[in-house]
Amino acid sequence: MSLDEAVSRLRDPRPGRFASFTFDDGFDDNLSRALPVMERHGAPFTVYVATGMITGDLDAWWLGLAALIRSRDVIALPDGTTFACNDAPSKVAAFDAIERAIHRRYELLPAIRDMIAAAGLDLPGLVRTEGLTLERLRRLAEHPLATIGAHGTTHINLARAPEDVAREEMAANRAFLEAAIGRPVRHFAYPFGNARACGSREERLAEAVGFETAVTTRHGAVFPDHLHHLYALPRESLSVHDTPHTVACKLSGFYRAVYSRLGAPVSHMGSDAAGDRP
Known part of the structure; x- marks a missing residue:
């Protein structure tokens, strides 16, 4: 289901599991390759787009x-x-x-x-080759399965930036995308998304800028209690290295349980990089 539907489900819990798919950065293959797959399965998805992926200014x-x-x-x-x-x-x-x-x-x-x-x-040049153009961003935004979210202006580590810079990265990105697609942008993904790149300050900024949710790359499933933590939602990354067995472990919470028992920070499970581009 879409992120909007997922938030609605958190507000009105009912039996049954669900999944929301997300893609980070704003690569052109979200339109050319991912969209046909999602269409085939009727699966809604969110693409978090950084301004710099469109303009070529991304710190990629x-x-x-x-x-x-x-x-x-x-x-x-x-x-x-x-x-x-x-x-x-x-x-x-x-x-x-x-x-x-x-x-x-x-x-x-x-x-x-x-x-x-x-x-x-x-x-x-590499960014412009790989990224969506404005025209293709608008084309993606018009698809009924797609939701466009924000991902910062230049994809910096927000936690390492001064507060005014971090806020501007969020606010300017949101304004750019809303002007480009002509509709509200309600959801945000923290660049990198791990515990060293976003924390309580960034959660506060995301809410102040006007987003309804913000996602991390911290591992775990979403539960009803996340209604009170909408600016620190966990995600499980999917990568080329995954198999049906590893995906099953991620969905079941097995990895999270094992690493938590070992005392390792949950945000360190697996590759943060893979989590940044699920």
Whole structure:
């Protein structure tokens, strides 16, 4: 069901399970590839769109990192860690390892951006190639199964930004999208979405800006009590690495229960990066 229907279900609980599908960032393949699949199953979905994905100003370092790895046989990080990546499997492994490292230590990002720039890679060009255009955003917004949500202006870590910057990232993004599609934008997804990228301050800002819900990438299912936590809704990520068995474990809450019992922070279960682009 749509996010609007999900909130209605929280307000009026009744038996039966439901799912709401979401896609982050605003990639063009949400229209070209995801929409036909969702149409085939009659499944509503929400696409959280960052302004910078439309304008080319997105801080899409992951696109630059992928392009950098594709162009090199060896990648050396500033801390001395080296990755051999001279074939497809090793390039995929290098990307996964570096992305995980970044999500553990966001202070690595400036050095990664410097490496991308030094390689002469056109990051805005990569973003424009991968992202929705205004025309295609409007086309997606007009589809009865699709809901357009907000995802920030440039996809920064909001928790690490000054409060006025974090608020403007939310408010300007919402205003841009509402002007573009001519309808209200009620839902927000925190960039990155883990405990190191959003917390109580960001929840307060999302409510103040006027959103009705905000989603994280913290793992877990939604329960009636989340009606009182609409600005910190959990999500389970789906990635290329999932199997029917891992999806079943996510849906059942098995992973959350195991990691909670072990004392690990729930937000650290699995890849935060995968959660950012479900």
